[in-house]
Amino acid sequence: VPVSVICSPPQNYPLYIRSVPTENELKFHYTVHTSLDVVDEKISAMGKALVDQRELYLGLLYPTEDYKVYGYVTNSKVKFVMVVDSSNTALRDNEIRSMFRKLHNSYTDIMCNPFYNPGDCIHSRAFDNMVNSMMMQVC
């Protein structure tokens, strides 16, 4: 059960956060926030080398007993963090990658919108729908 998706710009405040099971949401928020540190660490460790598609996907950030956290960073240093349930073993790496890719695509669509100011919270309905459908798909 992908429980939470968050994207945050380099300043590390969330532009968008969504959890599917709404109970215990705060715990996931916390997890996501702490995992931002891990993302940062991975990015800096990777060096300032050019980012290509492979490096955008950071993979499993760290697993805990209940869930796994995956990270993804865009070219503009916007981080996507996804927390999924560990019990969902059917969720393969490729699927996570494709989910991140979809997120990235939707995010670029939002960016194309001239009415969206970068840095605003994301209120796009299309984005919401995409995220919901994605999470429902995995649930």
Add this chain to the structure above:
Amino acid sequence: MEGLTLSEAEQRYYCDLFSYCDTESTKKVASNGRVLELFRAAQLPNDVVMQIMELCGATRLGYFGRSQFYIALKLVAVAQSGLPLRVESLNTVKDLPLPRFVVSKNEQESRHTALYSSDADNPASYSGVIPPPPGRIQVKKGSVSHDAVQQRTSTDQQESTSPVVSPQQSPPTSPHTWRKHNRHPSGGNNERPLAGPGPFWAPFSEAQPGSSTSSDPIWSGHSPPPHQENWVSFADTPPTSALLAMHPASVQDQTTVRTVASATTTNEIRRQSSSYDDPWKITDEQRQYYVNQFKTIQPDLNGFIPGSAAKEFFTKSKLPILELSHIWELSDFDKDGALTLDEFCAAFHLVVARKNGYDLPEKLPESLMPKLIDLEDSTEVGEQTGEVGYSSSPAEAPPSKSPSMPSLNQTWPELNQSSEQWETFSERSSSSQTLTQFDSNIAPADPDTAIVHPVPIRMTPSKIHMQEMELKRTGSDHANPTSPLLVKPPDLPEENKMSSSVKFTAGNTVNGYSSSDSYTSDPEQIGSTVTRQRSHSGTSPDNTAPPPPPPRPHPSHSRSSSLDMNRSFSVTPGQQQAGVVAYPPAVPPRPQPSQGAGPHVHRPVDAEGLIAHTSTSPQQIPEQPNFADFSQFEAFAVSGVNKEEDDEIETHSEVLQVEKPSDSASSLRVAKADGRVEDKAPANVPTSAGKGTTPLAPPPKPIRRRLKSEDELKPEAEEHTQKTGVIAAVLASQPSIPRSVGKDKKAIQASIRRNKETNTVLARLNSELQQQLKDVLEERISLEVQLEQLRPFSHL
């Protein structure tokens, strides 16, 4: 409460009424004005109303809960049909007509009342005040039966779109509801002083004198300023056509009345409405106005409006940014940050609709989707035909709609099936939509031109292009590209017009994508081709050929000593060639069996390598009978060392797996070349033992390599066309080789010296470059540190 069974139409009707009365959204309706109004509108005697209220239990509870409300409504219906009010009658009376509510507020309603009453004789007709929850009215109205439309047409010549509801249908909308709807504009548009928007609004209102005059009296009761009324009236034209509101001002929509195909069952009633009576259809005047507005921003009708200009323009409409953002998302079909004419018209239309109180749809209505089909190559022609078709749409709207409707309706259910595939499906429907309805938005140009796309597609319909965009995005996902495309082509034949071109483009797309995929997977492809080539060569009996190694990204490596290394390493067949550079091969069985005496084309490479060898390279392998063959190439090798080595490398791409630092590789290569030369040198000289010792101080690698390459090359000789040149040269020199053995030795040594010098020079250069690189990296690091210090918050 007694159980209450309501038919579907009743359910909907009651729900709407309840929502209307439920002004505070508390799910219970106090006996406030609305409810009383409603009951008074039922035109029942007061005592009947009191009886009803008692029966439904509202007097007990003091308020109308939802169930009470429903019961009350049902009782109203019962009473109106003249049946005695009984609790039992709630469920026993079948086919009860829907309760009628006639509102008499002002002249409008009186007019409407007249309209309603004119239909009173029609037992099957209902007029009802359906206060819609804001934003749903158009949907509801859309779901009204279409025969209602036709019946109304007869009864009210002015109101061709007045709906007549069959008993089982939800009641028609009415101008009253429309007015109410306008009163609850979602998003608070009402407060927006339309009188003061940009100048562009004003001309528009002036352009609609006819409709405005007719609509003004209707809307006079409204608080909105006149401009808004004009807008309302103007915008009414498309919605009312779908809404089928009994609106006197909807005369002009008479032509847009359509026969209704059975609405598909979808959750989104909007879809239903659009399936037969498109509320989002753009009329001619609207279209013309939009086009004119487009011209003010972008004179070229085939060009784009950049995002910033569009943002300014639409901000003038004073809609909230969030809604404008949503409108943009809906209308920017190709997601390129710019608006084509079609997209602009769609966006403008949505803005207009929004200002008039319509809720924004979740997905772009089909009639607003930009036509991306370029049936003709020239955009002007397309536009002209589109215009012609568009202008003639009113006349042929009804007939054109019906044939297209079924196909559209069929697509709708699929549309809802998978949200992920909504793009594909909707594009398909849009294409079918555009195919049969020329009154939809015109696609003057291919809006896809703005999209940077590896595969240029002008002829593809929108869906194809969208797919390509999707595919392009999922670039590395090779599995995806083909599947949706493959899904598409089967569907395409359904569309009459575009079938051939679509298929063609789809095919192109597929091909394009496969090529792009192959492009992205270049290394693999190269490897595969290389392996294929090798396998070809390997088909010939090559017992010593090792398995094709992983692909080498630089097959044309000129001075790749890795080739040498590989060859040297590939001592025996099957021995791994994975670029282990420093792998000290074991002593190879020097006498490779398959070393034939034929002219070894590849040998020239070896020969040159050998020639380049120092005489000091140890040669472990004793003379071989086949060496004699190579001696022929020695003379050659001197001259064409580099070239042949290149050829050798290219041909033996399989051996070129290993990538090594150039200097070490080159040195090794030279060494190997020496070894090889030495190997061959003894071959030249029949004194095998003597020659065997002289060559190749370097490890037996070169020897082995030569051996292997010999083995491999021999079988491959015929198949490597690249070596033709070398072969020819070799062959030409062959006769002369035996004669110049002595000279060869000297030449070999000379070349060895030269190569050594070159090698040292290169090594020096390399070290200098490394040093420079280190310095630059240090500088960079220091700069980055400075940057980090200067940047206050970001830590990336």
